[in-house]
Amino acid sequence: MINLQAIRVIYKYEMLRAWNTLLQTIASPVIATSLYFVVFGAAIGSRIEEVEGVSYGVFIVPGLVMFALLTQSISNASFGIFFPKFTGTIYEVMSAPISFFEIVVGYVGAAATKSLILGTIILLTANLFVDLRVEHPLVMVLFLVLTCISFSLFGFIIGLWATNFEKLQLIPMLVITPLVFLGGSFYSVSMLPPAWQTVTLFNPVLYLISGFRWSFFEVADVSVGISLAMISLFLLACLGLVWWMFKTGYRLRQ
Amino acid sequence: MPAIVQIQSLSKTYASGHQALSTVDLEIEEGEILALLGPNGAGKTTMISIICGIVSPSTGRVLVAGHDIVDEYRITRELIGLVPQELTLGAFDTVWNTVNFSRGLFGQKPNPAYIEQVLKDLSLWDKRESELRELSGGMKRRVLIAKALSHEPKILFLDEPTAGVDVELRQDMWKLVRRLNDSGVTIILTTHYIEEAEEIADRVGIINQGKLLLVEDKASLMHKLGKKQLQIELRAPVAAVPESLAAYKLEASADGCQLTYTYDTQGERTGITALLQDLHAAGLQLKDLKSSQSSLEEIFVSLVSAP
Ligand SMILES: Nc1ncnc2c1ncn2[C@@H]1O[C@H](COP(=O)(O)OP(=O)(O)OP(=O)(O)O)[C@@H](O)[C@H]1O
Ligand SMILES: [Mg+2]
Numbered sequence: 001m002i003n004l005q006a007i008r009v010i011y012k013y014e015m016l017r018a019w020n021t022l023l024q025t026i027a028s029p030v031i032a033t034s035l036y037f038v039v040f041g042a043a044i045g046s047r048i049e050e051v052e053g054v055s056y057g058v059f060i061v062p063g064l065v066m067f068a069l070l071t072q073s074i075s076n077a078s079f080g081i082f083f084p085k086f087t088g089t090i091y092e093v094m095s096a097p098i099s100f101f102e103i104v105v106g107y108v109g110a111a112a113t114k115s116l117i118l119g120t121i122i123l124l125t126a127n128l129f130v131d132l133r134v135e136h137p138l139v140m141v142l143f144l145v146l147t148c149i150s151f152s153l154f155g156f157i158i159g160l161w162a163t164n165f166e167k168l169q170l171i172p173m174l175v176i177t178p179l180v181f182l183g184g185s186f187y188s189v190s191m192l193p194p195a196w197q198t199v200t201l202f203n204p205v206l207y208l209i210s211g212f213r214w215s216f217f218e219v220a221d222v223s224v225g226i227s228l229a230m231i232s233l234f235l236l237a238c239l240g241l242v243w244w245m246f247k248t249g250y251r252l253r254q
Numbered sequence: 255m256p257a258i259v260q261i262q263s264l265s266k267t268y269a270s271g272h273q274a275l276s277t278v279d280l281e282i283e284e285g286e287i288l289a290l291l292g293p294n295g296a297g298k299t300t301m302i303s304i305i306c307g308i309v310s311p312s313t314g315r316v317l318v319a320g321h322d323i324v325d326e327y328r329i330t331r332e333l334i335g336l337v338p339q340e341l342t343l344g345a346f347d348t349v350w351n352t353v354n355f356s357r358g359l360f361g362q363k364p365n366p367a368y369i370e371q372v373l374k375d376l377s378l379w380d381k382r383e384s385e386l387r388e389l390s391g392g393m394k395r396r397v398l399i400a401k402a403l404s405h406e407p408k409i410l411f412l413d414e415p416t417a418g419v420d421v422e423l424r425q426d427m428w429k430l431v432r433r434l435n436d437s438g439v440t441i442i443l444t445t446h447y448i449e450e451a452e453e454i455a456d457r458v459g460i461i462n463q464g465k466l467l468l469v470e471d472k473a474s475l476m477h478k479l480g481k482k483q484l485q486i487e488l489r490a491p492v493a494a495v496p497e498s499l500a501a502y503k504l505e506a507s508a509d510g511c512q513l514t515y516t517y518d519t520q521g522e523r524t525g526i527t528a529l530l531q532d533l534h535a536a537g538l539q540l541k542d543l544k545s546s547q548s549s550l551e552e553i554f555v556s557l558v559s560a561p
Contacts, residue, residue: 001328009358013351020346088342092401095306096359097331253310 006098010106011113014080018114025076026118029068033122036064037129040186051188052219058133061126062213063185069119069144070151070180070205074172077111077155082168085159094253100246104156111152112145119144133216139224140215143231147208150235157241160250179205189221204230256320257281258409258440259305264314266300266464274300276464277314282409282442287435288469289455290444297464298444299339302411306336318409332360335407339414339444341394343386349373350382353400360405372400375430392423399430410434412443416450428454448547482547484515484526489539496536502529519547 018025041057051059084090093103126132134140162168183205189197200206201222211227214220220227244250259282266275274297282288290298303309305316307327316323318330344352353369373379376396381389386397395418402410412431416424431454435441445451451458452472459469468475491510502525505514517524533540 003328003361005358005361005363009355012358013347013355016351017346084344087344088338088340089344091308091336091338091342092356092359094308095331095334095336097328097361098359099328253308 003096003098003102006096007102007106007109010093010103011110014107014110015113017080018076018110025072025114026121029072029118030121030125033064033068034125034129036060036067037126040064041129044186051191052217054217054219055130057130059188059213059217059219060186061123061130061132062216063209064126065119065122065144066147066205066209066212067180067185068122069115069147070176070208071172072118073111073115073148073151074155074158074176076114077108077152078159078162078168078172079155080107080111081156081159082162086165100242104153104242104246108149108152108156111155112148115148115152116144119148135218136215140212142228143208143212143215146228146231146235147212150231150238153235153238153242157238157245160245176205179203180209183209184221185209188219204234207231255284258284258319259442260317261301261305262315262317264301264304264316265312266297266304266309267312274464275304278461278464278466280459280466280469282440283457284440285435285438286456287431287441287443287454289451289458289472290442290461291446291448291451291458292444292461293446295463296461298461299413300464301461302336302413302442302444306334306411307331328361332405333408335402335405335410337395337398337402337410337412337415339417341391341398341418343394343397345385345387347386348383349378349386349389349397349400352386352397353404356401357404360407362405368406369400369404372403376400377426391418392420395419395423399427403434407439409440409442412441414444414446416445416447482517482519482524482545484517484529485544485546486513486515486533486540487511487542487544488513489541492538496538498536499529499532502532 037057037060040060044056048056050056081090084093123132158168158171162170182200183203184200185205189200189206189210192200207222207227207230210221211224211231214224214227259280261278261280261282264275264278265273267273278297278301290301292298300309304311305318305323307323307330310324319333321329323330347355350369350373353373354364354366357364357369370379373382376399378393378396378400381393386394389397395415399412399415415427419427431441431443443454455472457469458472458475460467486504488511492506492513493510495504495506495513502515506512507514515526515529517526
């Protein structure tokens with residue numbers, strides 16, 4: 001038996017929370033992305049005209065979308081579960097007839113939905129600046145959905161693990177942001193010196209951005225199959241971790 | 255009929271190594287009001303938290319309506335409502351939303367009419383669109399009660415419901431508790447005050463340092479513990495208690511200025527009227543009178559040291 005009502009209210013009130021903080025949830029990433037777009041697209045784009053046959057302004061769009069999705073999925077989902085822990089209202093979720101599975105579906109589902117909406121909005125915003133073409137829309141949607149779910153799950157794990165606000169910011173700031181910047185969001189890996197190209201191959205975000213970009217322009221640093229495999233692997237790893245947390249009652253039950 | 259809550263050799267040692275509960279056995283009968291009485295740190299909240307699923311037990315087990323709280327938590331938790339000790343509420347939710355959220359969390363389909371009734375009973379109806387951070391402490395306490403009642407529980411835990419609550423709300427709360435109890439809800443509440451337990455409970459459990467010292471019918475407990483003392487201050491010191499007052503077993507203080515009379519509040523008669531008349535007859539002039547009840551601490555001491 002699954003407590004569908006519980007999933008429904010968690011999802012609904014998490015979405016409602018986003019609605020109440022609309023400015024923070026949607027507007028600020030959109031503005032930030034537009035700024036990146038102006039700065040990178042206009043400033044750098046005037047020097048680099050084309051990357052692998054795609055104009056630079058268009059080339060960076062998939063990277064910008066991924067950048068926003070990753071950071072927002074993590075911050076949304078981590079905050080969603082960290083905050084009740086912080087204020088103590090988590091007692092109610094813990095005393096409810098609800099399994100860890102339902103908690104995860106409710107919180108992560110809401111966070112992933114928000115990211116998906118956000119990603120769509122950013123794509124539409126980008127379309128105002130440049131002419132976007134998408135060669136493989138289904139693959140693009142698949143990448144969007146997989147990314148939203150797996151990084152929301154990852155954010156949820158961080159939110160459970162964090163015992164204070166500092167730890168909550170630690171991984172997004174120290175790990176995710178550098179990985180995204182160095183993962184070819186704003187350039188093609190082939191533009192780097194050979195030594196750095198090899199190093200970059202150890203960056204998981206590279207595979208994500210490369211695959212996502214392929215769905216737009218059929219231009220990729222690594223093959224799209226490997227990209228899909230990597231993101232699926234990451235999703236499985238997060239699911240495994242969450243399952244382990246569920247088994248042990250990690251950081252929730254004393 | 256078996257007890258609705260059966261606690262069997264329940265112990266809890268926190269990760270810090272602190273043992274908060276040691277082998278507690280307790281049966282709570284369906285439909286009763288049980289007060290758990292104990293000083294700070296006695297383990298009351300720990301015990302409630304285990305039954306509600308917030309804290310895992312170290313050893314022992316708990317059955318609610320015959321179901322194990324760990325293996326069959328879906329069944330047991332649906333039956334339970336909890337009003338926590340701390341005023342833990344979100345900040346930006348509205349009263350209406352947070353109470354409906356609770357109902358859904360406990361697996362119940364929406365029922366606006368029922369929630370409306372609960373909010374009206376708790377005088378929260380006018381505040382339903384208010385954000386939680388705008389509410390006073392007493393109103394927040396009421397919201398917590400509304401949340402606990404939102405899924406129509408059969409067992410209600412109230413962890414120190416009267417902390418930070420004014421006289422009026424306390425009276426309202428007791429009325430509500432009685433009404434719920436009349437409709438068949440089993441009620442367990444914790445308190446620091448013996449008067450409170452006396453006012454509302456059918457049975458009283460006394461807990462100290464993680465041990466359940468006794469559980470008894472309120473009436474018989476009050477009889478046992480309901481000793482009061484009357485301190486009589488005299489205008490002039492007496493060398494010894496006069497012979498004519500021997501029957502009262504008065505104790506004189508060292509300086510002879512004060513006499514202490516111990517009596518039983520639950521007895522047929524306290525003997526105070528007679529004592530005052532006899533004091534007058536013995537020619538003693540009174541300066542002041544003061545009565546006091548044994549404090550909870552003294553009761554603990556007497557319970558722990560009793561053979
Ligand atoms: N999470 C925790 N980790 C470690 N020790 C804890 C934890 N929670 C409670 N304790 C300890 O367990 C003991 C019992 O605490 P508990 O909160 O159950 O007492 P209580 O009877 O509810 O007290 P009060 O009347 O102050 O609410 C205390 O000594 C407390 O310090
Ligand atoms: Mg307590």
